[in-house]
Amino acid sequence: MYGLTQQPLKPSSIKKPVGRFAPSPTGELHFGSLTTAVASYCHIKSMAGNWLLRIEDTDTQRCKPEFSKQILIDLENLGLHWDDEVIYQSQRTKLYNQYIHDELHGLCYACECSRKDLKGQFIYPRNCLHKSLELNKHKVRIELPNHSIGFFDGIQGMQWQNPQKMLGDMVIRRDSNSNHMINYILAVSIDDGLQGITHAMRGLDIMPMTSAQIAIMQIAKLPLIDYWYHLPLVLNDDGQKLSKQNLATPIDTSNERKCSELLATALKFLQQPFVEMDKPQRMLDQAIHQWDTQLLRNKNQ
Template identity: 45%
Template sequence: MSYIGRFAPSPTGPLHFGSLLTAVASYCDAKTNHGKWLVRIEDTDIPRIYPHSEAHILSCIDAFQFEPDAEIIFQKDRLDLYEQVLEQLKQIQAVYACQCTRKMLGSNHIYAGTCRDLHLDFNQQAIRLKVADQLICFDDRLQGQQCSNLHHELGDFVLKRRDGIISYQLAVVVDDYLQGITHVVRGADLLDNTARQIWLGSLLNYPTLSYMHLPLAMNDQGQKLSKQNMAQALDTSKAPELLQQAILALGQPNIELDQPRIMLKQAVQQWNIALIPKGIHLAGIYL
């Protein structure tokens, strides 16, 4: 099977060091397997897009001299495709309209199926995907076997919000399929999303992907680096130094400071996933 990987940041804030770890790991893993590496901007959640963050993402791709193997795509330009897939799911009765608001649901994070059998009109309602009471398992290349029962742990989940926003779960599954993605390398904070995506993909008869979830970089407060935790934006003027730091954080052999393109080439030659630290969190403290 040919290898096609991707880096798929969301422009809800500027890229930070944790984002760089994912970019480097996904790039090196694709290239060491003689595969393709694509970039996709996951911007369906339009109200949460942070000003100028898309421009920062693109400037980082250039500054770190990553070389995508296809044109960068933006999910906000593909909304019609997601609507077509929702229609497919309606045809097989895999989804239903839901009128439940956050206030109605309260603090319960497991949806009880309140609207499943009400047969509500889809107009101006959320759309939920039906899940089954069964175990979904996959072998993560780094984290080992993972199993989830969505019925007991989550319940039927939303694919399209009441305000019309397409969910991450739907967009990522559709785009991974349409782009021919075979391998997903991303942060361990997305590990619990994987069973949802496997389930949705199976209903659409999409091929199962290979997954590798990386340990997360943590700040001095014991929090993962994230836009919500105000992680520092990548300083593109320090691209070689940050690239070297990312390689070392991933447990890989050191690379000499040089032009990022040359550093990445050396990193690909030395790439060994057996050296990536095990677990969900990296031991060091990062900014």
């Protein structure tokens, strides 16, 4: 369907910058997710853009409403105020399924293979590609293109990825007790396109999925993201990514002093210029005024 992408994807036109923070409410915010929120907020606001909040709660087994509520409370306490209404992916399942059956249908197929069947193979061997199974009764995979896709990352530099060789035919909808849970790669591709996201700033661990997201957005005829930024990861004492799975400690935004200290620590990790200790909103205003993405590149070296 596509030939080799000879040039990295570039912005097609000048438009109002739109960024987003998209936490998954499988737990409360920790310092790793805080740095992503602060970086994406200050970066997009330094360009007078809109910062959107999207709750990625498609995993109905692990995501909890109480975590979603606490995320909103923490962001408000920190002065990280979002533009427009909050989007909850759990309320958009019908939309995602519509894309599976319409725009993406030609490259989607049902799969009945279990993890046991695959014996630990990371790249799916396409056992079900020609079985003509019913989409509504099984998990759904999408055929990703087998060619190089180039994109420039504002922190990591020029990237070339072949989504088929890196990821194979990814599962985009899981069959879980007939709930048909939507996977991250499908939901993020559709929502970033429909929300008009121009600048995506997220953790470095997500970068291997970027070419797959670009491919899905192209296939679905959605507007592409113009600028990519993959942030250095916050690591725990064992050198692991700070995450809920690794029992990262939730942030405490119960009073103004703690919020100010959290912001100061996050900005220091992001190697931004010094910000005076003050009320959270004043600290953010200063951080926005002197925001410098080049310093993130320096941290990555």
